[in-house]
Amino acid sequence: MDARVAALHVAPERRAPMVAVERVQAEAGRGIVGDRYFGTRHRHVSVQSLEELGEAATARGAPVPAAGTRRTITLDHGRVPTTPGARLRIGGVDLEVVRKAAPCRVMETSVGPGARRAMHGRGGAVCRVLTSGPIAVGDPVVTEAAVSGPAAG
Secondary structure, X not given: OOEEEEEEEEOOOOOOOOXXXXXXXXXXXXXXXXXXXXXXXXXXXXXXXXXXXXXXXXXXXXXXXXXXXXXXXXXOOOOOOOOOOOEEEEOOEEEEEEEEOOOOOOHHHHOOOOHHHHHOOOOOEEEEEOOOEEEEOOOXXXXXXXXXXXXXX
């Protein structure tokens, strides 16, 4: 079964509380309209998975809520690709993985003690927006692995 968008969160500025929304507008080359990272060079959007949050909660021994990680898009299941160049199509919007999303020290206050360590290796990916369009809770998600270079032959 393909993954779907389980939750969307934005913050209008750094350190502002994350706000759950039903729909966002992605703009190619700029990010999510209204989010703190809109217009940044590469960190347009971050993607995580409820499955990986569940693993982090088990490791931590306490819940790890999606909003507490400060990620923009949360998928309902599966693993988020983290290899640079991998692609995700969410609804009609194409994203490209730039890098793994490393857990930051802010999680120690936004989620609680032990969150940063529990999220290690489970933080999802930071992506750039390649095509414009809306993204909504419930949208389907299709992933495509990164191309590793010319085929041998």
